[in-house]
Amino acid sequence: MMQSTKNALQTAALALISAVFFVVFFQLNLAFFSAFEYREGVNWVFLPAGFRVILVLIAGVPGSVGIMLGTWFIDRAAMGSDLTGMVLTNGLVSGFTPWLVLKFSERWGVMGPRLLRLTRQQLLNFTLMYAAANALAHHVSWWLFKRADLNVWVDVWPMFVGDAIGALLMLYGFKFILNKALRKQQAIES
Amino acid sequence: MEKINSPFAAAYLRFLQLARVIQALPAGMEMDANESALLEAVVLRWYENAPMTVREAIALTELGSPATLHKRITRLRQKEMLNTLNQEGDRRAKFLIPTERTLNYFSHLGQSMQLVQTQPCA
Numbered sequence: 001m002m003q004s005t006k007n008a009l010q011t012a013a014l015a016l017i018s019a020v021f022f023v024v025f026f027q028l029n030l031a032f033f034s035a036f037e038y039r040e041g042v043n044w045v046f047l048p049a050g051f052r053v054i055l056v057l058i059a060g061v062p063g064s065v066g067i068m069l070g071t072w073f074i075d076r077a078a079m080g081s082d083l084t085g086m087v088l089t090n091g092l093v094s095g096f097t098p099w100l101v102l103k104f105s106e107r108w109g110v111m112g113p114r115l116l117r118l119t120r121q122q123l124l125n126f127t128l129m130y131a132a133a134n135a136l137a138h139h140v141s142w143w144l145f146k147r148a149d150l151n152v153w154v155d156v157w158p159m160f161v162g163d164a165i166g167a168l169l170m171l172y173g174f175k176f177i178l179n180k181a182l183r184k185q186q187a188i189e190s
Numbered sequence: 191m192e193k194i195n196s197p198f199a200a201a202y203l204r205f206l207q208l209a210r211v212i213q214a215l216p217a218g219m220e221m222d223a224n225e226s227a228l229l230e231a232v233v234l235r236w237y238e239n240a241p242m243t244v245r246e247a248i249a250l251t252e253l254g255s256p257a258t259l260h261k262r263i264t265r266l267r268q269k270e271m272l273n274t275l276n277q278e279g280d281r282r283a284k285f286l287i288p289t290e291r292t293l294n295y296f297s298h299l300g301q302s303m304q305l306v307q308t309q310p311c312a
Contacts, residue, residue, distance in 0.1 A: 003195070010197040058204045062197065115207040120214045175212045182213075 011062045018055045018066020019073065025051050026074055029166070038158040039149075041090075041138075049134070049163035050170020053127055056098040057115060068095030086145040093137045101130045127171065131163035221269065228253055228262050229271055232286045233296065241285040244274065271295070 029047040036044040055063035071091040072079070078087045105111040110129075111122050138159060139152045194200045221229065231250060235242040247263060248256040263286070266272040271292045274284045288296075 007195060007197055014197055014201055054208065057208055059197075059201050060204075062201075115204050115211075118207060118211050120211055120216065123208075123211050123215070171212055171215060174209075175215050175217075178209055178213050 014059045014062035015066040015069065018059055018063045019070040020066075021055065022048055022051055022067050022070035023073055026070070036162070038162070039155065042155060042159045043162045044158055044165070045169070046159075046162040046166035047170055049131065049166035050168070050173075052094070052098045052134070053130055053167050054170065054174070056102055057126075061099065064095040064099040066095070067098075068092060071095065083145075086142065086147065089141045089145065090138070093134075093141050097134045097137045098130045101126065101133045105129065123171070127167045128164060131160050131167060134163050135159035221266070221271070224254065225262055225266055225269075225271075228259065229266060229288075229292065232272065233288045233292060236287055241275070241287055244284045244286060247286055 025048045029043065029045070033043055033045045033047070038044055052067055055067060057063075059066070068091040071094040072087065075087040075090060078084070102111070105122075105126055106113050111118060111126060135156045139150070139156045142150050143152050194203065228247070228250070231253065232242050232247060235246075244260075244263060248259040250259060253259060254262065263272065267274070269291075270289050273287050273289050275287050277283045277285065
């Protein structure tokens with residue numbers, strides 16, 4: 001009983017941490033890359049996309065729940081209006097598309113279960129598949145909710161490009177930090 | 191094998207897995223087989239306390255023509271795998287020496303070799 005309570009608390013904490021990371025990077029993206037905005041919610045460079053990849057790969061379902069909560073928090077102004085349904089779906093799509101891509105990748109043998117024997121090629125393939133699925137899922141949901149001025153066939157591309165660039169930037173940023181930390185550690189040891 | 195129940199522990203282990211793969215992401219600084227062969231020849235001479243000059247390196251006919259080898263040396267310098275060092279009193283002789291990046295690269299290769307040797311056969 002004690003153990004299950006502890007696990008539940010840890011799962012909740014992972015979801016909360018994921019939500020905070022996602023919101024913070026969304027705000028950072030607004031601050032640095034607002035010039036690249038194609039339309040509201042679609043950017044040619046979208047850094048939080050990278051966090052979606054990292055959070056879902058590391059935290060799994062709690063990561064997806066965190067991204068969903070973060071998305072709802074970002075869109076909270078539209079809650080209670082006519083757009084509530086679209087906002088709720090937006091959060092679900094934002095959080096669970098990368099998780100679904102991960103699960104399908106595992107099922108189809110594109111990746112091993114629980115990141116076992118994950119290779120850099122598999123990670124890059126997953127990132128591109130996620131970017132495509134995310135752009136498509138968002139636009140299908142917006143089309144279903146009849147979002148104003150939406151041209152799915154045209155607007156889906158900036159989101160795909162933005163998610164792919166944002167995810168790659170984040171992964172390479174992570175690589176840069178890890179290499180720096182490793183060199184620092186080697187310098188201390190030698 | 192015991193299954194890890196703690197979400198924190200599982201997340202941390204997946205973080206380590208992901209960090210390992212992210213570190214191996216291509217950085218556009220990879221060497222081709224010809225560059226590796228030239229680098230090995232240069233580093234071996236440096237290791238034997240007889241560093242190779244640029245003139246000697248471009249004369250390694252078994253690895254290519256002088257023009258090709260010169261381009262290869264330039265690429266290795268751009269990739270921060272080789273540095274040049276001028277001898278005191280003779281600025282014409284440029285010696286080729288490995289960089290820290292190169293030494294790390296060889297250290298990584300050595301570790302991989304050791305890992306293969308210590309792993310039990312499947």
